[in-house]
Amino acid sequence: xxxxxxxxxxxxxxxxxxxxxxxxxxxxxxxxxxxxxxxxxxxxxxxxxxxxxxxxxxxxxxxxxxxxxxxxxxxxxxxxxxxxxxxxxxxxxxxxxxxxxxxxxxxxxxxxxxxxxxxxxxxxxxxxxxxxxxxxxxxxxxxxxxxxxxxxxxxxxxxxxxxxxxxxxxxxxxxxxxxxxxxxxxxxxxxxxxxxxxxxxxxxxxxxxxxxxxxxxxxxxxxxxxxxxxxxxxxxxxxxxxxxxxxxxx
Amino acid sequence: xxxxxxxxxxxxxxxxxxxxxxxxxxxxxxxxxxxxxxxxxxxxxxxxxxxxxxxxxxxxxxxxxxxxxxxxxxxxxxxxxxxxxxxxxxxxxxxxxxxxxxxxxxxxxxxxxxxxxxxxxxxxxxxxxxxxxxxxxxxxxxxxxxxxxxxxxxxxxxxxxxxxxxxxxxxxxxxxxxxxxxxxxxxxxxxxxxxxxxxxxxxxxxxxxxxxxxxxxxxxxxxxxxxxxxxxxxxxxxxxxxxxxxxxxx
Numbered sequence: 001x002x003x004x005x006x007x008x009x010x011x012x013x014x015x016x017x018x019x020x021x022x023x024x025x026x027x028x029x030x031x032x033x034x035x036x037x038x039x040x041x042x043x044x045x046x047x048x049x050x051x052x053x054x055x056x057x058x059x060x061x062x063x064x065x066x067x068x069x070x071x072x073x074x075x076x077x078x079x080x081x082x083x084x085x086x087x088x089x090x091x092x093x094x095x096x097x098x099x100x101x102x103x104x105x106x107x108x109x110x111x112x113x114x115x116x117x118x119x120x121x122x123x124x125x126x127x128x129x130x131x132x133x134x135x136x137x138x139x140x141x142x143x144x145x146x147x148x149x150x151x152x153x154x155x156x157x158x159x160x161x162x163x164x165x166x167x168x169x170x171x172x173x174x175x176x177x178x179x180x181x182x183x184x185x186x187x188x189x190x191x192x193x194x195x196x197x198x199x200x201x202x203x204x205x206x207x208x209x210x211x212x213x214x215x216x217x218x219x220x221x222x223x224x225x226x227x228x229x230x231x232x233x234x235x236x237x238x239x240x241x242x243x244x245x246x247x248x249x250x
Numbered sequence: 251x252x253x254x255x256x257x258x259x260x261x262x263x264x265x266x267x268x269x270x271x272x273x274x275x276x277x278x279x280x281x282x283x284x285x286x287x288x289x290x291x292x293x294x295x296x297x298x299x300x301x302x303x304x305x306x307x308x309x310x311x312x313x314x315x316x317x318x319x320x321x322x323x324x325x326x327x328x329x330x331x332x333x334x335x336x337x338x339x340x341x342x343x344x345x346x347x348x349x350x351x352x353x354x355x356x357x358x359x360x361x362x363x364x365x366x367x368x369x370x371x372x373x374x375x376x377x378x379x380x381x382x383x384x385x386x387x388x389x390x391x392x393x394x395x396x397x398x399x400x401x402x403x404x405x406x407x408x409x410x411x412x413x414x415x416x417x418x419x420x421x422x423x424x425x426x427x428x429x430x431x432x433x434x435x436x437x438x439x440x441x442x443x444x445x446x447x448x449x450x451x452x453x454x455x456x457x458x459x460x461x462x463x464x465x466x467x468x469x470x471x472x473x474x475x476x477x478x479x480x481x482x483x484x485x486x487x488x489x490x491x492x493x494x495x496x497x498x499x500x
Contacts, residue, residue: 028474029474032271035500130387131381131388134381137380138380138381148395152395224278225282250500
């Protein structure tokens with residue numbers, strides 16, 4: 001998400017909060033995820049951001065609609081990743097959409113509902129992939145064990161002409177090469193990050209909120225110091241000069 | 251742990267707190283695990299327990315020595331699982347001990363240090379097994395994928411005459427049959443729960459604190475409603491009449 005935002009809005013500085021002390025969110029209830037999401041948003045607002053993106057798919061699916069009323073009236077726009085991801089899937093699909101996501105995101109039915117609302121004729125199937133995040137954090141992105149897990153998770157989606165697969169969790173784009181092998185060359189892999197960056201840029205532009213920062217910086221706040229996140233972030237962004245700050249949002 | 255305590259002290263009622271909203275602890279830093287452990291202990295003390303067992307191996311390894319001074323002077327004794335587990339490993343080992351645990355427990359070196367302190371001549375090797383908890387929570391205890399993961403994790407421990415393997419995480423006893431296949435019939439598998447139950451019973455007896463409850467009950471408090479924990483607890487205890495209560499310790 002940070003990479004997509006940096007590319008789309010090179011004039012903006014990004015403040016990233018990773019709630020590494022309480023992750024993963026993907027197995028937790030809507031009540032818990034909503035409580036944590038609200039605290040995370042409050043933390044970012046207290047640092048004077050001009051827009052907030054709930055980049056975690058689980059938090060977007062379970063908490064966004066619940067926290068929006070709380071911030072209604074605030075000047076700061078709030079974005080999620082489900083609607084842009086669903087819109088992109090509808091745009092590219094020829095009939096059969098698959099969604100892979102955490103257990104909580106799948107159970108929420110948020111992606112499937114957002115797609116059906118836009119295109120009731122599409123068939124949508126979802127598969128929860130709870131081992132993908134720990135496998136990525138173990139560093140086994142290109143590994144026969146991960147391939148066997150992915151083949152098992154994806155099998156129910158591959159039965160009837162899948163043409164589009166939504167990568168419904170921030171970690172899954174790191175499995176893109178392996179997922180590509182399993183689904184074949186003809187299936188479009190949708191990562192909502194690009195669609196979200198486009199939406200955010202458009203809305204900030206409409207509101208006259210786009211900035212003119214000359215030296216773009218991205219700053220990372222984490223709630224736990226001991227996380228594979230730092231390594232993953234460097235891998236995704238392709239640089240090792242990232243600045244990390246340990247914070248307490250509880 | 252609950253099963254071992256129930257068997258060893260049938261006259262005691264047990265209040266169990268599972269911090270399912272913030273688990274897993276096994277990838278987190280000592281600072282975060284200590285903060286959470288302290289809140290969990292405060293919650294149990296507020297419910298008037300007469301002893302507290304930090305049953306999570308990661309919390310015992312990272313937080314116990316840090317939280318003990320905080321409760322020093324309280325009448326309520328505080329137990330961990332590392333020392334009893336290490337003592338049991340030393341008792342049964344003929345020379346080569348292996349420890350499997352979470353990443354944070356292994357990094358803490360708590361088990362190895364406790365064993366070396368008692369028996370400096372033993373060789374001790376540790377292996378972090380971060381995928382075991384999610385594999386167990388996925389329900390894949392008896393599965394070729396879990397077997398492949400376990401074979402990879404255990405390989406470095408099997409090189410020089412391993413005779414004792416410490417199951418250093420509450421979830422791992424559920425993998426006992428599969429681990430037994432991999433290590434063979436001659437390796438002793440140590441689950442600290444029984445050793446802990448013996449120690450707790452002895453100390454409560456010494457202090458005249460053993461109770462005389464006629465109808466033993468175990469009550470489970472969870473911080474998140476949506477967890478495989480409830481299913482796991484029923485599986486481990488072999489009954490489906492468990493009582494669960496949703497609580498907030500944050």
